[in-house]
Amino acid sequence: MDIAINTSQSPYQVDEKGYYGQFGGAYIPEMLYPNVEELREQYLQIMKDPAFQAEFEQLLKDYVGRPSPLYFATNLSRKYGAKIYLKREDLNHTGAHKINNTIGQILLAKRLGKKRIIAETGAGQHGVATATVCALMGLECLVYMGSIDIQRQAPNVARMKMLGATVIPATSGSRTLKDATNEAIRDWINNPVDTHYIIGSVVGPHPYPDMVARFQSVISEEIRAQLEEKTGKPTPDYVVACVGGGSNAAGAFFHFLDEKDVELVAVEAAGQGVHSGYSAATSQLGRPGVIHASKTLLMQTEDGQIVEPHSISAGLDYPGVGPMHANLYDSGRAIFLNATDEEALEAAYELTRLEGIIPALESAHALAKLKDLVLNADTTVVVCLSGRGDKDLETYIKHLK
Structure with a gap:
């Protein structure tokens, strides 16, 4: 696996200044400069080291x-009249794609001599993945989580605590992912020397969006090899993934970014409807702004105040999108669709009853848009099934018909 593949010539990858087109950068307070600069100077060098790659791969x-x-979904394929494959990130240890990134970042943190790890989490999957690798490596772990998300993702909170992490509620603002991220950044400012912040998505100041995308690129690297083995061709017609911050989509898209015959489909959370006032469809509602130290598309008022997002899915409940995805939208390279809470629930029940797989609510948003694609018997679709639905059972039970 080449996690440090040189993609600098691609218009869809980060440039030497940390931008994807007009988006990205590092809009950081002076007190964070040493932390971010240390990472920027060393992350690629560390990731290219053969010993690092060997440990990461092992x-x-x-x-x-x-x-x-890469699972061929026979019944789903029959229903939609196409060849539909599911990339089963839900089968990873801890139940989602998040572990790919936390393994990479914990190895990076150890090489930088950090003893204390902080993270933010929405759905709890990144928090669990961070707590898991901290337990593995014997490092202190603090996870910031919105107090609303703590209530709706109780199983993951219990897992984090069992793994030895301290879960700290964020009680400001909407008390969800955005606010947890704010609290984590404050902690990092106050503990600049011994602390590494494991950001869970392709958001934040450069080099985080690029670093996380590279660690997650194992997803698309495997898709290419597995598709070639199954079909004789490494490229599908569509790659579909849900997008909040967008790390699973970044990983699923990474090795297809310059393959123009592959349609990249990003599915955001429309909540109760794009224009209902209860939505997280950033590409439709956002405009350029700065959130969590990078310039991206952001849901905001006329005077620049952040508009609170809404989604039934805690992992998509974010008012912005990663700068890589903002550029994919702005350039037209990716198609951005959105699914409502109701559509996501219906898609989750459909997959469960057709294939015997209970998806995370986040992944269900991606599945919900199969009905909007132009499909025929020769069309090959890969959906990134980013996580499993254990954490969302309470929500599913509430809406069972």
């Missing part, structure tokens, strides 16, 4: 359980 194989299967 843990992905023996600890995470990679490669994750």
